[in-house]
Amino acid sequence: MVLGSIGIRIREGHRMPIxxxxxxxxxxxxxxxxxxRASGVESLTSVATSNWELVFWEFEGTLxxxxxxxxxxASxxxxxxxxxxxxxxxxxxxxxxxxxxARLVDTGVESPHADGRVFVLRGEEWAVPGFDDAEDFVDRLVRAGVLTRDPLVDEVVWGGIAKVGGRSVQRRVSAATGLTQGAIRQIDRARHAAVLLGEGVPPLEVVHRVGYYDQPHLARSLQRFIGRTATQLRRREDGGEPLSLLYKPEDDGRF
Incomplete structure (x- = not known):
């Protein structure tokens, strides 16, 4: 979830008032x-993510x-x-x-103008979309040339074989995502591990299932990208800060 100018993605099903x-x-x-929606929460942990977002939020009556x-x-x-x-x-x-x-990694850019109906993007006014019509809004961005896509990037990130050279792949992945393939895999692996641990899967099984060398390797990754230990993730009743949005990779049809 985003409050103020800080990007925070919320986790579904947490026991706190979110x-x-x-x-x-x-x-x-x-x-x-x-x-x-959030209320009565003092702080949230924003976990690492390899994707970028367009976020709309209303705070104290202002969009x-x-x-x-x-x-x-993690922050x-x-x-x-x-x-x-x-x-x-x-x-x-x-x-x-x-x-x-690449200029947006670990930061963001706010629209210079937004109200309850429209906001400014690339110097143009756009109607504010909603949860159910996000695809229609994205289609309009594509038709206007505001949003483009390199299909090779999504394919190779998920293990596909590219028909171009390795250097070309690296350059295109970096240009489209702001990250290297290695960084994307590290972040997404940690997120997958966190979901599994939250479901009660033992850490040693997570190590083998997700592809870590050993449990210390898993621990370092979780601390950096998720901001939690394996024990904290398994004990969801620990009373810590709520985590940002985590979901199974297969929810996107990738695995």
């Missing part, structure tokens, strides 16, 4: 669509819009008051040429 909903999409440009880049480490954000948020998480390979993703 309500969230998220879904997949048939659009090749979209990885996930989510919405949520704000931000393009948030990939996050390469804590303070939260005050109440807020409602909606976001479109874009698939690997989708990008906005006027906002290179």
């Amino acid at each position: 309500e969230a909903d998220h879904r997949g999409s048939d659009s090749p440009y979209i990885a996930r669509v989510w919405r949520g 704000r819009v931000s393009v948030r880049g990939p996050e390469t480490f 804590t954000a303070e939260v005050t008051g109440e807020s409602e948020s909606f976001g479109i998480t874009f698939a690997h390979g989708a990008s906005m040429p006027h906002l290179p993703v």
Whole structure:
């Protein structure tokens, strides 16, 4: 969830006063669509993510819009008051040429103007979309040339074989995602491991299932990208900060 100018993705089903909903999409440009509400929460842990997002949030009666880049480490954000948020998480390979993703890593750019009906993107006014019509909005961005896609990137990120040279692949992945293939895999592996641990899968089994060398390797990855230990993730009643949005990789039809 996003409050103020800090990007925070919320986790569904947490026992703290956070309500969230998220879904997949048939659009090749979209990885996930989510919405949520928070109140009475002092802080949230924003886990690392290899995707960038377009996020809309209302805070103290004011609508704000931000393009948030990939996050390469877990961070804590303070939260005050109440807020409602909606976001479109874009698939690997989708990008906005006027906002290179490489410049957005671990940061973001806020729209210069937004109200209850429209916001400004690439110097143009766009109607504010909703949770159910995100695909229509993204289609309009594509037709206007605001949003483009390199299909090779999404394919190779998920293990496909490219028909071009390795250097060309690396260059195209970096241009479209702001990250290397290695960084994307590390982040997504940690997120997958966190979901499994939250479901009660033993750490040693997670090590073998997700592809870590050993449990210390898993522990270092979780601390960096998720901000939690394996024990904290398995004990969901530990009373810690709520985590940002996590979901099974197969929810996107990738595995």
